[in-house]
Amino acid sequence: MSDGASRQDALYAEAAAEYGAPLERLARAYEPDVDRRLDLLQEIHTALWRSFASFDGRCSLRTRVYRVAHNVATSQVIRRRGKAPTLVGLEELDSMPEAVDREQAIDDRRALDRMMALIHRLDPFDRQVILLYLEGLDAAAIGEITGISAGAVATKVHRVKKVLKGRFHEGHHD
Amino acid sequence: MTDHSHDDAQALWQSQPRGEAVISLEEIRERARHLERRVARRNLREYAAAPFVLAAYGLTLWAGPSGVVRIGAGLVMAATIFVLYQVRLRGAAAPLPADLALRSALEFHRSQLVRQRDLLRSVWSWALLPFVPGMLVMLIGASLARPEWIRLIVAYAISFAGLMIGLHLLNRRAAARIQHLLDRLSERL
Numbered sequence: 001m002s003d004g005a006s007r008q009d010a011l012y013a014e015a016a017a018e019y020g021a022p023l024e025r026l027a028r029a030y031e032p033d034v035d036r037r038l039d040l041l042q043e044i045h046t047a048l049w050r051s052f053a054s055f056d057g058r059c060s061l062r063t064r065v066y067r068v069a070h071n072v073a074t075s076q077v078i079r080r081r082g083k084a085p086t087l088v089g090l091e092e093l094d095s096m097p098e099a100v101d102r103e104q105a106i107d108d109r110r111a112l113d114r115m116m117a118l119i120h121r122l123d124p125f126d127r128q129v130i131l132l133y134l135e136g137l138d139a140a141a142i143g144e145i146t147g148i149s150a151g152a153v154a155t156k157v158h159r160v161k162k163v164l165k166g167r168f169h170e171g172h173h174d
Numbered sequence: 175m176t177d178h179s180h181d182d183a184q185a186l187w188q189s190q191p192r193g194e195a196v197i198s199l200e201e202i203r204e205r206a207r208h209l210e211r212r213v214a215r216r217n218l219r220e221y222a223a224a225p226f227v228l229a230a231y232g233l234t235l236w237a238g239p240s241g242v243v244r245i246g247a248g249l250v251m252a253a254t255i256f257v258l259y260q261v262r263l264r265g266a267a268a269p270l271p272a273d274l275a276l277r278s279a280l281e282f283h284r285s286q287l288v289r290q291r292d293l294l295r296s297v298w299s300w301a302l303l304p305f306v307p308g309m310l311v312m313l314i315g316a317s318l319a320r321p322e323w324i325r326l327i328v329a330y331a332i333s334f335a336g337l338m339i340g341l342h343l344l345n346r347r348a349a350a351r352i353q354h355l356l357d358r359l360s361e362r363l
Binding site for chain 2: 013021042074
């Protein structure tokens, strides 16, 4: 095996070990269907492995992983846009009535299901912001991955918090 | 509702158990090879009709009823080769876009949409228009050489024009849909 190929494998192994769990969560957030989700996850891992053939370190490993993963997943959402329910932005979602009774959110599992249902309704770019926020990334990192300006990220994160507060936490009792 | 509600949401999100999916490096390599084979087959399909078109018009070039018809057939063959060249020039499908990992999500998707829109908008000029001169010359030649076939020739001309216009309108509509997505993207950022 050449040095380039072994470096590619090593970088992929490092990324898969460090970001395997976030990538699974990301796949769940993009694809509700179990079989398609596994397919998407494999597609992301394959794209990631291929992308490391030309990794020059200009951005961090984390930025690289999230960029590839979100670009692959968003491409899938856009390809299937015609077959999926209408996707909306955070602004529209915030003003829409809830489809699920707040009383149903009585435990973490249900709260998580509701959060996932909310995320599945978001259009690709708001979905990216909310997922990166939930993974704990700061506004600067979210901006670097998504290409959205810092100001726009701050506004979106503010809306994300408002949506989560309004739709999730008021019905979620610890 | 506590002041740390967003932290709770993050903690809950990150507490999800991992699934059973373990993807080995060998599986990934096999998937990458499969993807390359699939793309190669897709690219081959782009050219699959060309030998038939070239053979049919080659026959007309060889044994057409008049010199004008033969010139028209030659022009259609030249147009076919030109379009094949353009398909190759404008980018055959690749297993993965080269900028997948280099560009931010926003830049990547904007560039993908712009590329698709421009390709659809320009199809008439590089994939449809080149066939028009050859077909016109062939139809004029055929009507001069075989005046008794005029109805058939007119019907063929109308079908050809209808096909060209229909394809052009379909591509324009698809390009307009992509432009709408681009406008929506710009408005929201």
